[in-house]
Amino acid sequence: MQNGSDTQIAKSQGDPIIRVRGLTKRYGAHTVLENLDLDVEEGEILGVVGASGGGKSVLLRCIIGLENIQAGRVEIFGRDMTAMSDKARFEIDTRWGVLFQDGALFGGLTVLQNIQVPMREHLKLPQPIADELAHLKLSMVGLAPEAAGKYPSELSGGMRKRAGLARALALDPEIVFLDEPTSGLDPIGAAAFDRLIRRLQRTLGLTVYMVTHDLDSIFAVCDRVAVLDGGRIVRTGTPDELRRSPDHPWIESYFCGERARAAMAAT
């Protein structure tokens, strides 16, 4: 009851749910992100694309506060994350979920226990309710009930990602961050995961921030795409807009290549 929608009301309508301004991130002398601006609107699925090693994952980690940044500000739900007390952060943590690349499930816990970790940490739910809710999340991400008692090492890569997504959704967050959700999945599994993200986004009204390589998922699910190149966001737009008028060598080779045409044709 302490957080919920209160701040959302305070935030005036139409403001971006995530606002990044002038973000700079350096590792020693190596600048990964420089003076980067990015807005994520409420209720959209934003795909962040860019070359391998171009800082997509670093940007994600900066936004969710896993990395210290050298300059700039990150506002989420209209609140400055860089100048926030630990207690406030703890509360904000319940309002987003993160799916790491390989699920990042805790190896010593079963899938069901993994999903219940955020519930235990942030809420005082009676065990039967927590069990039922965890089973519900499991079913929502398309995992069979038998998976509940399994350990992450007994799951396939795709199942681990689904279980990781179920954990990210455990507290019904408003924003979900996905780090390469379809990498390492076969095309059928990847397409199913895309549909899953789309469906969950519709039913739960989520805002989705998705780092990806996968042209298929960009055309299938993304409302908007932000292109990261040379440490900054060089363009944003719908996948179609970027394909029609690339205006940038990297975007052109990415969106107008053979594979992009195939992905386009498939949707």
Added chain:
Amino acid sequence: MAGMSATSSEMAMTGTPSLRLERHEEGGSAIFSVIASGRWTVHDVAALAGQLDGLLAELKSGRAAGVEINLSHVERLDTAGAWLLEQAAELFRSSGLKPSYVDGREEFMILLSEIQSRSLAVQPEDRKIGAITGLLADVGRTTRGILDDMASITGFLGALTVTFGRVLMQPWRFRWTSFIHHIEHTGLRAVPIVCLICLFIGAVIMQQGAIHLRSYGASNFSVNLLGVLSLREIGVLLTAIMVAGRSGSAFTAAIGSMKMREEIDAMRTLGLDPMEVLVVPRVLALMVVLPILTFIGSIMCLIGGGIAAGYYLGLDWTAYWDRMQDIASVKHFMAGMLKTPFAAVVIGIVGCLEGMKVGGSAESLGSHVTSSVVKAIFIVIILDAIFAMFLSEVGI
């Protein structure tokens, strides 16, 4: 922070979630409206869950014909809240009422139908087993594990012997580089730590012997005690335990991580025998290194004893070595050294075998490294006990 100040004033306005019952007549039968209001989110469901039962009792006593669940006052609904509403609806359904949702926002209805479509067949819990049955089952599993371990170690020893025989027949296949590398890493680099530990333990044994034998007037015999003990037992055991902890675990970690990354499988497809490439050089290196380390360790034990003897027995350096020369016979020395190649084989085999057993995950690597060290030390000590009995029987 502008957002924060606004928050507190908003707080009073946002309702806590609740359920309220209203009754109205329609065509002679009673229709109940359950009016849900407030925020139905995962943060609040615990408080709401208790309200359901009372509500049902009230409904039943009212002899209701139908029930509407009115959502017009719900401010926010997430999956947990929707799940709870569905629970209520399910409860009504099972008691013969036909619940329907009214006045819900569109997104609420999508969410509710999504939840409704989920068949929540919660798996029955694993059969509860009693404490005693559980204990017996554990004992059985562990026994089975020990037997399996014995079988697999024996099998591995056999496979190693076969491979070793093949390498003997075709000596050019022996991996000299790898062999020398392992001699350096398991032997040369272990010298300082083995020296240090044996020096201290030797000194401690001498000191304890001197103090406790003094009450029998036999403190001088602590030199005998140390001489026999360090050559026959302490040097061997300390060194073997140290090497098992240092190198056995390193073998398991190295081979295990290769197993994890499918490097072992890649080797097989390239026509390389992992046994020949990975295991033989390691085990042979240990068999060369462990006797040398044991020798160094035993001598350091004696030196440590000599230092302590100076303090506690007043024995000067040359007198100490004079006496030691009478006590420390070749017989004792050989009795100790005899055991070292066997200990080396045990450590090498257990280390490599555990590495080969590693599965796909990092947890499995960690647990196998641990069990490699534990098993190697355990078997080395058992072996040592068997040797001690055997050697005393044959009079060495």
